[in-house]
Amino acid sequence: MHQTTVLLHVDPRGVATVTLNRAELHNAIDDETASLLTATLETLADDDSVRVVVLTGSGISFSAGHDSDWMRHMASFSEAQLRHHAQQLSRLLRTLDTLPKPTIARIPGSAFGLGAGLVACCDIAIGASEALFSFSDVKLGVIPALSAPYVVRAIGPRAARRYFVSAERFNAGKAKRLGLLHQVVELDELDSAVEHCASHLLINGPNAMRAAKQLIALIDSRELDDDLFEDAIDAIVKVRASEEGREGIHAFLEQRKPNWLD
CATH class of the missing domain: 1.10.12 (Lyase 2-enoyl-coa Hydratase; Chain  A, domain 2)
Structure with missing residues (x-):
């Protein structure tokens, strides 16, 4: 049976949890997942009963970024096809960034590349202490151009220069000091921290x-x-x-x- 790559659950209070559901691939994003995630977010944007949106990943990771099989497929793309793909991902990031509802990134584990870009697009980011982050694009001879506007806004150009160029990984504590995360908790405290945050948002206009x-x-x-x-x-x-x-x-x-x- 085909697995839905994006799950949606809305509780009676109007808290919508959107879950990247490719745990075996560390929630890597391919074209199908990107399209479904964008469509889900656009639907939530227009739903007045939804008050808060939580974005998370299934399993041990938030998102490993680009799916490797999809990247292999893109290797043979024409320039026009590459542009279409970039526009698709740009629309996803912009939709999340401009969502007219407060958004919380629930980060149980690592967020790399595009995954870290999704984190930067959320209003509030809460991560588990063992989570790792990186922008490894330059190792592949490319750049994190689509995520860059949101990541640079979050961590500043000085830090971005280091981590975009070095492609090194950094931990949750460093991510908080840089401004990519707002709060770091132990994994077994993650759900309660997200719930505490959502409950504060629900009392606001x-x-x-x-x-x-x-x-x-x-x-x-x-x-x-x-x-x-x-x-x-x-x-x-x-x-x-x-x-x-x-x-x-x-x-x-x-x-x-x-x-x-x-």
């Missing part, structure tokens, strides 16, 4: 969290000038004037739960 993500994208890498300040003013006025914004303030003043917690 869904539209406010979406707007907060958009605000960060708005100000990232921009000059602190009058145009940016005006855009920030527009953003807060829009949110405060919204139904959710007014409800949140009234609930606070009236010392009651906001209606999104009913």
Whole structure:
């Protein structure tokens, strides 16, 4: 029977867990997996009942990056075919990065190449202490171009210069110090750490969290000038004037739960 390479489970609270399901291949990503993962994320983006998205991998790894069989297949691709494949993976990363829901990367084990790129696209990244990370593309004579915008944003250009060029592996502790991970826990504490994080997200205004993500994208890498300040003013006025914004303030003043917690 054909194995589904991406699993989806949504609990009654609206926490959606998306699992890369190729444990025997360390959740390596091929074209089918990339397409299915993108489609799953796009579906979740449009589902108002989904409040939080957790991305993880089955087995002992998060994702080993590119599938080796698929890379072997790509070796004979024309330039047009290579471009189509790159566009497919770029769409996956961008979809995850811009998902209008808070995202948590649950990292039970190693994340290499594209897998580490997926981690960098998530809002919150929680990893097991034994997890390893690397960008080994240069060993194959290529570069981590598709993941680079997200990884450089996470760890900065100085660290990226070292790890993109050296292709060396680094552990979870180093990943946290660099900014790729937010939290490192023991493997047997991973689920409780992710649950603790999700429970905090569930009490927040869904539209406010979406707007907060958009605000960060708005100000990232921009000059602190009058145009940016005006855009920030527009953003807060829009949110405060919204139904959710007014409800949140009234609930606070009236010392009651906001209606999104009913």
